[in-house]
Amino acid sequence: MRYFCTYFDQRFLYRGLALYESLRQHAGDFLLVVLCFDKRTHEILSRLALPSMELIRLNDFEAAHPVLITVKAERTFVEYFLTCTPLLPAFILRERPEVEQIAYLDADLFFYDNIQPVYDEWGDGSIYLVPHRFSPANKQRGEINGGRFNVGLVGFRRDAAGMDVLDRWTRQCLEWCFLRVEPGRLGDQKYLDDWPEQFKGVVVSENHGVGAGGWNISSYRIYQQAGQIYLGDTPLVMLHLNFIELLNSHAFMGLNNYSLRPIYQSYAKALRVAIRLVKQAAPDYRAHYMHISLLQWISRLIRGGIIFF
Numbered sequence: 328m329r330y331f332c333t334y335f336d337q338r339f340l341y342r343g344l345a346l347y348e349s350l351r352q353h354a355g356d357f358l359l360v361v362l363c364f365d366k367r368t369h370e371i372l373s374r375l376a377l378p379s380m381e382l383i384r385l386n387d388f389e390a391a392h393p394v395l396i397t398v399k400a401e402r403t404f405v406e407y408f409l410t411c412t413p414l415l416p417a418f419i420l421r422e423r424p425e426v427e428q429i430a431y432l433d434a435d436l437f438f439y440d441n442i443q444p445v446y447d448e449w450g451d452g453s454i455y456l457v458p459h460r461f462s463p464a465n466k467q468r469g470e471i472n473g474g475r476f477n478v479g480l481v482g483f484r485r486d487a488a489g490m491d492v493l494d495r496w497t498r499q500c501l502e503w504c505f506l507r508v509e510p511g512r513l514g515d516q517k518y519l520d521d522w523p524e525q526f527k528g529v530v531v532s533e534n535h536g537v538g539a540g541g542w543n544i545s546s547y548r549i550y551q552q553a554g555q556i557y558l559g560d561t562p563l564v565m566l567h568l569n570f571i572e573l574l575n576s577h578a579f580m581g582l583n584n585y586s587l588r589p590i591y592q593s594y595a596k597a598l599r600v601a602i603r604l605v606k607q608a609a610p611d612y613r614a615h616y617m618h619i620s621l622l623q624w625i626s627r628l629i630r631g632g633i634i635f636f
Contacts, residue, residue: 453528
């Protein structure tokens with residue numbers, strides 16, 4: 328059994344369900360624990376009662392971590408999300424002794440192939456990190472502003488080093504977790520920078536097919552062969568789709584790059600499944616979409632940045 332955790336609210340409901348669909352296809356025997364950041368999300372997911380998914384109510388999570396109520400008033404909605412990141416895997420590891428290792432996943436991740444290469448790299452390590460791999464031109468500025476590692480996928484083992492990392496990360500995020508860059512700090516992310524030097528058992532991924540995102544995807548040669556999507560010579564396993572914006576229930580906007588079409592098509596299929604599920608469970612659900620002008624629609628459409636599904 329592979330254990331994962333994530334969180335989202337109703338604004339990310341479709342994307343969270345797309346992540347779940349990709350795990351269902353590529354993760355084997357798994358459990359995804361979802362922290363629901365609003366009642367509507369918990370209500371809809373409860374109605375769906377999806378296999379391999381368990382839910383945590385925000386009220387229950389806050390009751391287990393009363394210190395969150397103190398910091399909640401000081402932070403924006405997104406900053407509060409980020410504050411909770413380390414608390415979620417730590418909570419599951421402490422409350423469920425059967426869970427030996429768990430991976431936190433951002434809700435806008437998507438798996439394109441068998442997840443086994445992640446676990447092959449992780450091995451017996453206590454912590455699994457994915458570097459940003461900024462393009463050479465953006466590496467220095469990217470690491471200053473965004474950090475060495477991406478929080479999109481972070482893995483922890485329930486051993487001394489894994490729990491020590493989570494304890495320190497939790498303290499740091501509770502003390503300071505804001506969406507502004509300061510020396511050594513940016514939200515929940517730059518705290519990861521020194522883990523390889525400060526803790527034993529840290530595994531840093533060397534697989535370029537794991538964890539690409541909007542910060543570097545355009546620097547890869549992307550192609551599809553025999554049904555497999557490649558980034559250069561490396562099979563694409565997981566992508567951080569932070570560059571996607573839903574426009575309506577039939578279209579989303581991405582980067583203006585026709586070579587990304589295989590990536591977009593797979594995600595579009597999962598979104599269709601997600602939207603169908605939500606409509607069945609909650610016909611009155613009103614999704615959150617980005618609004619762009621007609622001129623932007625035409626420009627993006629011509630340059631390959633609008634995808635219909």
